[in-house]
Amino acid sequence: MLFLDLEFYVPVDDRNKRRSSLIVNPALPEHILLGGCFFSKMLKDSIPRNAKLDGFWIWDYGNETELLNAIKSRFEQEWQKIKQEGVWILGKPLEDLVLCGSGISRFDIPALYCRGVHRQIESPSVLFDLFLKTKQIDLANVGCFLFPDDLTLYPKTTREMAGRLRTVESKASSKGVWDAYDQKDYDYIENRTEGELRTVFQIYNKIQERIRSLPRAR
Secondary structure, three states, X not given: OEEEEEEEOOOHHHOOOOOOOOOOOOOOOOOOEEEEEEEEOOOOOOOOOOOOOEEEEHXXXXXXXHHHHHHHHHHHHHHHHHHHHOOEEOOEEOOXXXXXXXXXXXXXXXXXXXXXXHOOOOOHHHHHHHHXXXXXXXXXXXXXXXXXXXXXXXXXXXXXXXXXXOOOOOOOOHXXXXXXXXXXXXXXXXXXXXXXXXXXXXXXXXXXXXXXXXXXXX
């Protein structure tokens, strides 16, 4: 199981161009992947209190292509682990890599596919298998049940879920990342992203606790 949180860069001229709440568009050549934080565990294991995160950053690899190749290798390794894990869920063997994050089904995973195709790190069909055939636990969707005061099924933000669960939430506007990249403040970006992923851990754990407290079906 792989947890992740990615950061992208939007050029100054594109920051006021949008048709939705999401400004970045990874299909545009200059909307590049800056990197992200990753954490792996066995599906049924707990997340350690001080889990060690792995950072993959463009400033460490020199360019986006090398960064994407490193992330591609990480995904390939995670797929290999699935074959060795031997987990069964509801009477079925686990065959697919499971990902977890907030908003990853809307953005992070499709974005990795887009940038991989753009940089031609592998054929589109191979990248589809690698990134888009994963099974994704998107907490933005899972967290809908935390809001019985509004029965509309609609994805929730990290901030909304953290507030409902009384969890400290470190996520700020992505514009802070873009400005930090312009200023070469890479430590800020790395620390911010690590904080975001640790917030995801807290939300994941608390949602799991809520589910465990539900009456068992007979």
